[in-house]
Amino acid sequence: MDFNFSAIVDSKDFLWEGLKYSASLTLFxxxxxxxxxxxxxxxxxxxxxPLNLAASAYVNLFRSVPLLLVIFWFxxxxxxxxxxxxxxxxxxxxxxxxxxxxxxxxxxxAGIQSISRGQVSAGxxxxxxxxxxxxxxxxxxxxxxxxxxxxxxxxxxFQDTSLVYVVGATDLLGAASKVANRDYIxxxxxxxxxxxxxxxxxVLSRLVxxxxxxxxxxx
Amino acid sequence: xxxxxxxWGIILEEVYGTGEYYYQWLITGLGWTVxxxxxxxxxxxILGSLIGTVRTMPNKWLAGLATAYVELFRNIPLIVQLFxxxxxxxxxxxxxxxxWMKQDMPMPEFITAVIGLGLFTxxxxxxxxxxxxxxxxxxxxxxxxxLGFTLGQTYRYVLLPMAFRIVIxxxxxxxxxxxxxxxxxxxxxxxxxxxxxxxxxxxxxPGNPIEVMTMVSVIYLIMxxxxxxxxxxxxRRTQVPGYISGGSK
Numbered sequence: 001m002d003f004n005f006s007a008i009v010d011s012k013d014f015l016w017e018g019l020k021y022s023a024s025l026t027l028f029x030x031x032x033x034x035x036x037x038x039x040x041x042x043x044x045x046x047x048x049x050p051l052n053l054a055a056s057a058y059v060n061l062f063r064s065v066p067l068l069l070v071i072f073w074f075x076x077x078x079x080x081x082x083x084x085x086x087x088x089x090x091x092x093x094x095x096x097x098x099x100x101x102x103x104x105x106x107x108x109x110a111g112i113q114s115i116s117r118g119q120v121s122a123g124x125x126x127x128x129x130x131x132x133x134x135x136x137x138x139x140x141x142x143x144x145x146x147x148x149x150x151x152x153x154x155x156x157x158f159q160d161t162s163l164v165y166v167v168g169a170t171d172l173l174g175a176a177s178k179v180a181n182r183d184y185i186x187x188x189x190x191x192x193x194x195x196x197x198x199x200x201x202x203v204l205s206r207l208v209x210x211x212x213x214x215x216x217x218x219x
Numbered sequence: 220x221x222x223x224x225x226x227w228g229i230i231l232e233e234v235y236g237t238g239e240y241y242y243q244w245l246i247t248g249l250g251w252t253v254x255x256x257x258x259x260x261x262x263x264x265i266l267g268s269l270i271g272t273v274r275t276m277p278n279k280w281l282a283g284l285a286t287a288y289v290e291l292f293r294n295i296p297l298i299v300q301l302f303x304x305x306x307x308x309x310x311x312x313x314x315x316x317x318x319w320m321k322q323d324m325p326m327p328e329f330i331t332a333v334i335g336l337g338l339f340t341x342x343x344x345x346x347x348x349x350x351x352x353x354x355x356x357x358x359x360x361x362x363x364x365x366l367g368f369t370l371g372q373t374y375r376y377v378l379l380p381m382a383f384r385i386v387i388x389x390x391x392x393x394x395x396x397x398x399x400x401x402x403x404x405x406x407x408x409x410x411x412x413x414x415x416x417x418x419x420x421x422x423x424x425p426g427n428p429i430e431v432m433t434m435v436s437v438i439y440l441i442m443x444x445x446x447x448x449x450x451x452x453x454x455r456r457t458q459v460p461g462y463i464s465g466g467s468k
Contacts, residue, residue: 064399065399065436065439066401066403067399067402068403068413069416069432069435069439072413072417073436076420076428076432077429159296160296162296163403166405173296173299186307186310187306187310190299193299194303197295198291202294
């Protein structure tokens with residue numbers, strides 16, 4: 001069969017818009033996921049029972065259900081609660097931030113737990129409050145230990161943003177499928193999209209690997 | 220939100236004009252979810268073990284090929300992979316085969332989903348198996364060779380039995396992932412659990428989405444929990460005494 005490659009060139013602006021949306025969704029969810037995930041991790045390690053239980057329940061819940069299900073949840077719930085039709089593109093931001101927080105939480109928790117007890121005690125002996133201890137002693141070291149894991153999770157997150165296609169958002173895959181259906185060129189479009197996803201994820205994962213060897217703390 | 224009409228009995232009601240009940244739709248969906256996930260898991264486990272093992276072999280060519288396989292399947296989103304299998308493959312194959320796939324292949328959505336999800340997961344399983352083999356002390360491989368084992372025998376009797384025990388915990392999460400990822404099959408039309416949920420909340424009972432979504436979420440939670448317990452049981456049963464601590468309560 002003949003491949004219609006000029007069609008890809010014709011639709012490159014539309015695909016670029018889709019890719020920009022995928023990227024902004026990834027960055028937004030990574031940022032808020034890490035912020036929210038850090039708070040959750042601190043709650044999971046807290047000695048206050050109710051806080052601990054609530055955070056554990058949150059994390060286990062989101063880690064046990066498919067992302068697609070959560071995408072539908074928020075797609076339907078956000079307009080129902082707020083009364084505003086926000087649309088698929090915007091509700092996805094909330095979905096991903098909330099969902100990814102559970103995954104980032106587990107990574108950061110592992111990071112915090114990799115810090116030796118002595119560090120905590122040292123901070124306390126210096127007269128640091130809990131917040132100061134976290135801010136100046138624990139979290140900087142914890143983050144350093146898990147930076148490669150956080151970045152790997154971000155790459156997975158980038159791939160997962162393709163799922164917003166199912167609620168009709170115009171991410172990279174959504175854009176491609178709209179062109180594919182309009183011009184009837186599914187082969188060209190889906191192959192192009194696969195190549196773009198592969199290239200970005202592969203290059204990024206190589207960079208993470210390099211970073212990993214560069215920043216590994218020698219103990 | 221104030222005027223939301225709660226109706227938890229919704230799933231016992233009849234779907235208007237079909238003679239079927241909502242709970243039947245959910246059970247059908249659950250059936251497809253379990254069938255897709257388990258079939259894909261069989262493919263993933265067999266292929267993943269094979270490729271993960273090959274990646275640790277001394278033969279550079281084979282190991283490189285296996286690495287390429289893993290990188291390819293790990294760096295493309297699952298939904299895009301399913302689209303490639305479903306929409307692209309029949310078009311690029313020789314015409315006869317393509318037509319057969321589109322017209323005569325039985326259960327095209329289900330089979331495509333199983334193979335797509337299976338291959339996707341096999342790359343992840345391969346990574347875990349490789350990590351397990353690499354985690355073994357190098358001396359075990361040498362010991363096998365010193366005993367006069369061939370490469371195959373060393374793997375079969377020395378390395379793999381230990382490696383598989385080590386990788387049970389990470390395989391548990393992959394097994395749970397396969398159930399969660401099976402939801403993506405709805406994109407090519409497999410009528411699994413999330414598909415049924417979307418159908419019910421979208422067209423048939425748009426007034427009670429929260430109840431239906433809650434029930435479906437609970438079903439997924441139960442599945443995840445069952446897989447977790449099953450794997451913990453296997454981990455306990457296969458434990459080598461005094462070697463690897465296994466089987467969280």
